[in-house]
Amino acid sequence: MWQQQKFDIIVVGGGPAGATFAQRTASKGLSVLLLDKKKRIGTPVRCGEAVAAEDFHALHKPQKNWIRTNINTFCLIPPNGDAVTIDLKQTGYILNRSIFDNDLVKFAEQAGATVVTNAYVNAVTIEDDFVTGVKGIWNDEPFSVQSKLVIGADGVEGRIGRFAGIKSQFSLKDLIAGYEITASNVDIDKNTCYFYVSNKVAPGGYVWVFPRSSAEANIGIGISGKKYEEGNSAKVRLDSFSRKNFPGYKEEAVTMGGIILAKPLKKIVTNGLLLIGDAARTVDPVSGGGIIWGMKSAVYAADVSIDLLKNGKEPSEANLLDYQEMWMKNEGKQVKRLYRFKDAIYNLNDDQLNNIARKINKLPAHKKTLFNVFRITFQNKPALLLDIAKQFVGI
Ligand SMILES: Cc1cc2nc3c(=O)[nH]c(=O)nc-3n(C[C@H](O)[C@H](O)[C@H](O)COP(=O)(O)OP(=O)(O)OC[C@H]3O[C@@H](n4cnc5c(N)ncnc54)[C@H](O)[C@@H]3O)c2cc1C
Numbered sequence: 466m467w468q469q470q471k472f473d474i475i476v477v478g479g480g481p482a483g484a485t486f487a488q489r490t491a492s493k494g495l496s497v498l499l500l501d502k503k504k505r506i507g508t509p510v511r512c513g514e515a516v517a518a519e520d521f522h523a524l525h526k527p528q529k530n531w532i533r534t535n536i537n538t539f540c541l542i543p544p545n546g547d548a549v550t551i552d553l554k555q556t557g558y559i560l561n562r563s564i565f566d567n568d569l570v571k572f573a574e575q576a577g578a579t580v581v582t583n584a585y586v587n588a589v590t591i592e593d594d595f596v597t598g599v600k601g602i603w604n605d606e607p608f609s610v611q612s613k614l615v616i617g618a619d620g621v622e623g624r625i626g627r628f629a630g631i632k633s634q635f636s637l638k639d640l641i642a643g644y645e646i647t648a649s650n651v652d653i654d655k656n657t658c659y660f661y662v663s664n665k666v667a668p669g670g671y672v673w674v675f676p677r678s679s680a681e682a683n684i685g686i687g688i689s690g691k692k693y694e695e696g697n698s699a700k701v702r703l704d705s706f707s708r709k710n711f712p713g714y715k716e717e718a719v720t721m722g723g724i725i726l727a728k729p730l731k732k733i734v735t736n737g738l739l740l741i742g743d744a745a746r747t748v749d750p751v752s753g754g755g756i757i758w759g760m761k762s763a764v765y766a767a768d769v770s771i772d773l774l775k776n777g778k779e780p781s782e783a784n785l786l787d788y789q790e791m792w793m794k795n796e797g798k799q800v801k802r803l804y805r806f807k808d809a810i811y812n813l814n815d816d817q818l819n820n821i822a823r824k825i826n827k828l829p830a831h832k833k834t835l836f837n838v839f840r841i842t843f844q845n846k847p848a849l850l851l852d853i854a855k856q857f858v859g860i
Contacts (some may be wrong), residue, residue: 467581471610471611472498472611473495473496473497473598473612475598476499476578478617480566480759481759481763482760482763483616484573485497486766487573488569488573488578489763490771490803490804493775495770497573497577497795498502500581502583505582506516510718511643511720512645513590513645514533514561514677514683515536516558516560516756531564531565532561533676534559535556535570536656538658539660539835543663543819543821544666547826549826549833553835556714560756579605585602586600589625595736614737617741617744621723621725623740623744626730626733629738630735631735632642637690641724641752642693643753644721646684646688647682647717648682648704648716653680657672659674659675662818664814666686668692668851670687670689670694671687671813672686682713684703688722702710723781724748725743726753727748728800729801735740736780737781739780741760747800762792765788765795
């Protein structure tokens with residue numbers, strides 16, 4: 466029985482980050498236990514399901530049934546409705562996260578990981594200042610299991626890091642109230658992602674409409690926790706938006722919850738434990754997208770863990786710092802930079818948003834790029850212009 470074994474690694478959370486980590490480490494011969502509180506990995510889905518294709522290919526070879534549709538156009542709709550349409554240099558996919566998440570965990574299992582679902586982790590065990598395993602409830606029975614290293618891949622509301630003493634508090638201004646529906650009976654371009662920016666519709670946030678096909682879409686809203694108005698919840702706002710923009714739409718599924726658009730955590734390792742994915746705040750603080758960066762953090766973390774455990778080195782905080790530094794140097798600095806854009810973007814008023822759209826629409830087609838959207842948005846904020854240039858060349 467898995468409860469009696471001592472594993473090299475216990476991964477808490479079987480989302481894209483946890484499953485990617487488990488597959489990579491198990492395939493190198495490490496003994497890996499992956500625990501998830503869900504009964505079935507991949508459901509319910511709380512995600513717009515959009516990813517950039519090139520980044521995605523670098524991490525996993527896409528299977529046909531993971532992809533609902535291809536994205537090649539970005540459409541920004543300002544308050545006055547004067548839409549800005551941009552052909553994307555880097556195309557994207559709308560995934561079927563249910564199948565994708567499930568398959569990633571299957572791959573981890575095929576690589577040799579032990580996967581246990583319906584297992585809720587509610588504590589970590591600590592001996593001599595080292596995390597040595599986890600405790601929880603599996604099928605209504607308590608369990609306790611040991612490992613050399615524990616991975617907190619438990620998502621945005623994750624508590625594993627906190628159990629081990631890692632500070633993961635965030636400020637209310639970084640909390641977005643999210644509400645998303647899957648709607649059928651909509652008429653939509655199946656290759657375009659739509660973003661509606663308007664303080665009347667989504668104060669301090671935006672509405673996204675991501676096509677699943679030409680008749681089905683993920684329609685979601687994020688509104689700033691600071692701008693919440695009594696009686697005007699994210700649900701009320703999204704219902705009204707959907708009725709107006711997609712009359713006759715049919716609601717197929719609903720998800721809701723907080724989205725944290727914060728800086729990456731400064732500290733994501735401690736003796737015997739590290740955090741990856743949303744649990745480490747690897748989410749783009751402007752868009753809320755976190756699938757790709759979550760999986761990238763998993764790859765860095767896996768490579769450092771393999772090196773340590775295969776070479777008999779202790780997974781101490783000092784040794785795990787290699788992961789933290791690698792993540793911050795290669796990706797985290799971009800998350801930090803995007804965080805600096807976030808407030809400036811979400812504090813724009815409706816006149817400013819209309820004005821930006823008007824300026825972009827005056828550009829010739831070949832100059833309508835995401836870089837120019839950012840450049841025009843921040844032309845009165847020179848301090849951010851250098852950051853934008855860096856962001857778009859990836860340094
Ligand atoms: C409304 C919404 C829309 C989004 N749209 C997009 C999008 O279009 N594109 C994009 O890139 N990102 C999007 N995101 C973000 C994206 O969903 C996350 O960044 C991504 O799922 C992070 O992966 P993860 O593996 O870190 O965590 P998760 O996918 O959240 O997985 C965490 C897993 O841990 C398990 N778990 C949690 N606690 C415990 C516990 N105590 N014990 C056992 N198991 C536990 C959970 O059951 C879950 O399976 C969206 C998020 C929201 C909320």
